[in-house]
Amino acid sequence: GLTGNKGWRPVWRDPEPKSEYDVIIIGGGGHGLSTAYYLAKNHGITNIAVIEKGYIGGGNVGRNTTIVRANYFLPGNSEFYSHSLKLWEDMEQDLNYNTMHSGRGLINLFHSDGQRDSFARRGNMMCNQGDDAILLDREGVRKHLPYLDFENHRFPVYGGLYHPRGGTARHDAVAWGYARAADQLGVDLIQQCEVTGIDVKDGVVQGVQTSRGAIRAKRVGIVVAGRSSQVAAMAGLEVPIESHILQAFVSEGLKPAVDHVVSFGMGHFYLSQSDKGGLVFGGDLDFYASYAQRGNLPMMEHVMEAGMSLVPALGKAKVLRSWGGIMDMTPDGSFIIDRTKVEGLYMDCGWCYGGFKAVPASGWCMAHLMAEDKPHEVAKKHTFDRFRTGEGIMDEEGTGSQHN
Ligand code: FAD
Numbered sequence: 464g465l466t467g468n469k470g471w472r473p474v475w476r477d478p479e480p481k482s483e484y485d486v487i488i489i490g491g492g493g494h495g496l497s498t499a500y501y502l503a504k505n506h507g508i509t510n511i512a513v514i515e516k517g518y519i520g521g522g523n524v525g526r527n528t529t530i531v532r533a534n535y536f537l538p539g540n541s542e543f544y545s546h547s548l549k550l551w552e553d554m555e556q557d558l559n560y561n562t563m564h565s566g567r568g569l570i571n572l573f574h575s576d577g578q579r580d581s582f583a584r585r586g587n588m589m590c591n592q593g594d595d596a597i598l599l600d601r602e603g604v605r606k607h608l609p610y611l612d613f614e615n616h617r618f619p620v621y622g623g624l625y626h627p628r629g630g631t632a633r634h635d636a637v638a639w640g641y642a643r644a645a646d647q648l649g650v651d652l653i654q655q656c657e658v659t660g661i662d663v664k665d666g667v668v669q670g671v672q673t674s675r676g677a678i679r680a681k682r683v684g685i686v687v688a689g690r691s692s693q694v695a696a697m698a699g700l701e702v703p704i705e706s707h708i709l710q711a712f713v714s715e716g717l718k719p720a721v722d723h724v725v726s727f728g729m730g731h732f733y734l735s736q737s738d739k740g741g742l743v744f745g746g747d748l749d750f751y752a753s754y755a756q757r758g759n760l761p762m763m764e765h766v767m768e769a770g771m772s773l774v775p776a777l778g779k780a781k782v783l784r785s786w787g788g789i790m791d792m793t794p795d796g797s798f799i800i801d802r803t804k805v806e807g808l809y810m811d812c813g814w815c816y817g818g819f820k821a822v823p824a825s826g827w828c829m830a831h832l833m834a835e836d837k838p839h840e841v842a843k844k845h846t847f848d849r850f851r852t853g854e855g856i857m858d859e860e861g862t863g864s865q866h867n
Contacts, residue, residue, distance in 0.1 A: 497826020689789025
């Protein structure tokens with residue numbers, strides 16, 4: 464397919480690290496790249512290094528199931544994810560990159576009267592926030608998703624909460640789009656460079672030690688998702704995060720069959736179809752703490768069973784691949800964008816299994832925090848302090864679990 468397309472040029476530079484930057488971002492995932500981009504674009508700070516131990520897109524940003532939505536319930540999360548979805552909708556123009564964002568609609572199924580009530584409340588919150596939500600009854604769901612098993616007696620489909628603007632985006636294109644846009648604004652993307660230490664003197668950050676030498680900076684952001692607690696420990700910090708595995712699966716390519724994103728929270732299963740035709744699906748965490756980027760068979764079996772119970776025809780599809788990523792889980796399931804007790808050192812972490820949809824707003828708010836040294840309005844509740852005061856943002860408790 465590439466015949467004749469000779470002379471490809473790299474899309475971003477591959478610079479040698481300088482000895483000093485104004486800002487260092489540790490971690491070249493979605494959140495690190497978007498932070499660097501918005502620091503440059505919104506705040507005019509361009510002397511930035513993004514330091515990535517592997518390659519751009521090799522972490523969770525390229526491992527997720529690509530679901531993008533703004534259907535959160537609790538104040539704090541509602542306004543943040545609403546802001547994020549608006550940024551998604553303008554992203555391709557803003558980055559001048561085809562991220563294949565597709566607002567194909569997301570349906571969260573419910574299976575009891577109690578769950579219907581809680582989904583109705585969530586829908587009201589979404590509408591109050593200015594987002595879109597439609598409560599479907601069983602026949603409404605059947606119209607959109609005729610392939611579900613409506614005879615399932617264990618989890619009968621009572622209806623669904625339809626979020627028409629929810630959908631998907633091509634995850635690695637999002638990483639590449641932010642990387643190229645940040646590079647074009649002068650940000651140095653340093654790949655194959657591991658941060659091995661954080662230099663702190665008298666409570667003030669001085670820079671980082673890396674596998675390619677020491678680099679100084681007055682402001683450092685830790686944006687390393689599943690490695691958050693390990694990298695924070697380099698500065699003597701203990702953070703309320705445990706790392707767990709989340710797996711995902713993709714089938715062989717099929718003709719278009721699944722138009723929406725379907726979330727079956729009761730069975731811990733969700734499904735969509737990629738533009739290449741693969742059915743993309745997943746479930747819950749593997750439920751043990753680990754830094755391995757692969758999962759185990761019991762959860763695979765659980766996901767396949769849940770999928771078959773919802774869509775029996777799934778049994779005819781062959782699974783092509785499965786993989787895992789390291790999730791930075793917080794006790795309340797919500798994220799943290801905050802200063803640390805080390806002056807000049809900031810953290811963006813705790814994305815659990817839902818940080819892909821947050822990529823634009825997270826970068827936007829982290830850039831604001833690092834540039835202005837004060838939290839952005841839509842992320843001001845997401846501090847470390849809430850774990851001390853007990854004011855957690857337990858969205859899953861409020862809405863029924865959803866794992867994407
Ligand atoms: P990453 O891409 O992991 O970036 C962190 C980077 O830091 C990595 O590249 C890593 O190499 C680097 N790093 C770590 N330590 C160091 C060091 N010492 N020095 C230098 N670099 C370092 N979210 C959704 O919203 N929707 C979904 O449908 C969804 N599905 C998911 C399905 C799966 C299977 C998984 C694994 C995750 C899913 N998520 C989903 C969650 C989402 O992918 C993550 O929350 C988000 O990508 C995390 O942020 P990131 O992109 O910055 O992480």
